Ligand SMILES: Nc1ncnc2c1ncn2[C@@H]1O[C@H](COP(=O)(O)OP(=O)(O)O)[C@@H](O)[C@H]1O
């Protein structure tokens with residue numbers, strides 16, 4: 001239902017994203033992997049209307065939404081859980097949730113809030129307290145809750161596990177899975193490839209502003225050493241070309257990544 005095709009995004013003269021394609025489907029989690037600075041946040045912000053200098057195609061149920069303002073994008077069923085959560089610390093938990101429902105009616109918001117409190121009972125317990133007093137994991141729940149307030153068809157998440165204790169990371173991933181299982185399409189950027197692959201259905205790898213590989217999480221799992229090498233979590237000396245789908249006669253993740261790196265260096269010399 002969300003289809004992003006050949007997205008290009010610039011910051012003035014800086015062409016940060018040049019050829020990102022990805023999609024999200026009801027009930028499924030698409031995991032977006034890529035090194036720091038690859039263009040993941042830029043892509044999510046352009047898709048949701050926060051970055052204006054964007055070209056390409058972003059459709060939801062066939063309807064073009066690229067170029068629309070964030071409040072209009074929300075009405076088309078897209079919602080963003082931003083990088084760093086962006087919780088309003090001085091506001092109460094409930095006030096933060098209300099921010100997420102700013103485009104909807106009072107009755108609709110009351111109904112959504114009840115659902116969110118059911119999903120995250122701790123938010124109900126803390127509803128009148130300042131959001132800044134919540135733990136990191138609770139703040140992430142609040143960020144999910146705020147994004148759910150608009151009753152989205154597709155929710156985009158930018159590094160939900162960032163800065164959380166390892167024990168919290170798995171809980172947050174379980175919550176992401178539960179959100180998808182409720183019928184919402186999830187497009188999730190996650191630096192913790194292991195945690196992300198544990199719950200994802202589909203995977204897209206972004207390198208230097210381009211999507212360079214996509215496939216099922218199952219195939220990505222078997223090429224996991226390459227994902228790690230690519231993310232700089234383990235030595236590149238593990239000869240990524242030896243690992244993965246090459247044996248199966250498919251285009252391997254390693255091959256795609258190597259090709260992308262070559263293209264990217266060629267771009268930079270232009
Ligand atoms: N506000 C900005 N102005 C100029 N360049 C930016 C800005 N934000 C990000 N960039 C650049 O765009 C590229 C992609 O950044 P980003 O989308 O944040 O990457 P990621 O989320 O994958 O780590 C990087 O080279 C980064 O330096």
Ligand SMILES: [Mg+2]
Nearest residue numbers: 040041042083
């Ligand atoms: Mg980012």
